[in-house]
Amino acid sequence: MSVLFNILLILHFLGLAAVIGAFLVQVRRKGGFQTFWPITGLIVQLVTGLGMMGIxxxxxxxxANHAKLGVKLVIAAVALVLAFVxxxxxxxxxxxxAKPKAALPFFHSAGALAIVNVLIAVLWS
Structure with a gap:
C-alpha cells in the first residue's frame, strides 16, 4: 500500500502543479485563458486525493482527518466547476x-481556491 500511496501522492502533486502553474502563467491576462491544464489538474487532484484518503x-x-479532507474536497470540487465555467x-x-473578460473572475477564483487548498493542506494539523 505504501508504494500505491506514494504513486498517488506524486500524481496529486503533478495535478497541483498543472492547476497552480497554469494559473500563475496566465494570472495577468485579461482574456484568452487556456483551461485544459487547470481542469485536468483538478480532476487528477480529486481522483488521487480520494484514493489517498481511502488508503x-x-x-x-x-x-484520516475527515473534516480537513472534506473541506479540501468541497473546495476542489468548487474550483473544478469554476474552471469548467x-x-x-x-x-x-x-x-x-460574450465580453473578452467573461472568463476572468471564474478562472481567477478557481486558481485562488487551488492555492487555498494548498494552505489548508499545510496549515491545518
Missing part, C-alpha cells in the same frame, strides 16, 4: 458572444 483510512489506526465563458468570448 489512509484502510491502513492507519487513527484514520471559465472554459465555457472563454469559448463564448472567443466566438464574440
Amino acid at each position: 489512509i483510512d484502510a491502513t492507519h489506526d487513527g484514520g 471559465a472554459r465555457a465563458r472563454q469559448k463564448r468570448a472567443d466566438s464574440g458572444a
